[in-house]
C-alpha cells in the first residue's frame with residue numbers, strides 16, 4: 001500500500017486533497033468503522049468497494065460531516081481537507097458541505113422546477129453572480145442542457161431517473177465544490193443511464209475529485225483511478241466492524257491485489273463480510 005504525500009507529477013493533480021487519518025466511527029457507542037487512514041488524490045476518482053455493512057457510506061459521510069446529523073454517531077480521528085482538519089473547532093459544517101458535495105443512491109431532486117433545483121442552492125449559499133449563466137453551465141457540464149433547456153420551469157420530478165440523477169450532480173457542481181462524494185449513484189438507474197453517468201464521471205474528474213461507493217465491481221474498475229477495499233471483522237462486542245484492507249491503483253486491486261481478502265472479493269469468491 002502506497003502512502004506518500006504525492007503520487008503523480010508536480011501539478012496539483014495527484015496530490016492529496018482530502019485525507020482520513022486514524023478515523024473510527026461509532027453509532028451509539030458501538031464501533032462501525034475502525035482506524036481508517038485513506039488519502040483521496042486531487043482530480044482522481046477513488047472507488048470504495050466492499051461487502052455490505054463494512055462502513056463505506058459511513059466513511060463517505062465523514063468526508064463532509066454528514067454524520068454530524070446522525071443522532072448517536074461519534075467520529076474519532078481526523079479528516080483533513082487541504083491540510084485543515086474538518087472536525088476542528090471553528091470549522092463550519094455548512095461550508096464543508098459546500099466544498100465537499102454529495103450525490104446519493106436515489107436521485108433526490110427537490111420537488112421544484114429544474115431551474116430552481118440549481119438556483120435555490122446558489123441563493124442559499126449567498127451567490128450573487130449570474131445565476132442563469134451558472135444554471136446553464138452546470139446543466140451543460142452534466143450533458144443535460146439540450147434535453148431540458150426549453151423546459152427549465154418544469155418540475156424536476158417529471159424527468160427520468162437518469163436525468164434526475166444528472167440534475168442532482170449539476171446541483172452539486174453548481175456550488176463549485178472541490179470534492180464530490182457519490183454513494184452508489186447508479187444503483188437505481190438502468191444500464192444506459194448508468195453508462196452516461198460513468199462517462200460523465202470521467203469528464204468531471206478533470207475539474208473535481210470524486211469518491212464513489214459502488215457494489216458494481218465492473219463500474220469500480222472502469223471509472224476509478226484508485227480503489228479502496230473495505231471488509232468487516234467481528235469486534236469485541238460481537239458486532240461487525242469495518243476496516244480498510246487495501247488501497248491502491250485500480251489495476252493492482254483488480255489484477256494483483258496484495259491481500260487474499262481483496263482477491264477473494266474482486267474475483268467473486270466471497271462477496272459477504274466475514
Ligand SMILES: Nc1ncnc2c1ncn2[C@@H]1O[C@H](COP(=O)(O)OP(=O)(O)OP(=O)(O)O)[C@@H](O)[C@H]1O
Nearest residue numbers: 027032051052053054055056057058059070240242
Ligand atoms: N444511522 C445509523 N445508525 C446506526 N448504525 C448505523 C447507521 N448507519 C450505519 N450504521 C451501521 O454501521 C455499519 C456500517 O454501515 P454502512 O452503511 O456505512 O456500510 P456500507 O458498507 O456502506 O453498507 P452498504 O454497502 O450495505 O451500503 C453497519 O453495521 C450499519 O448497521
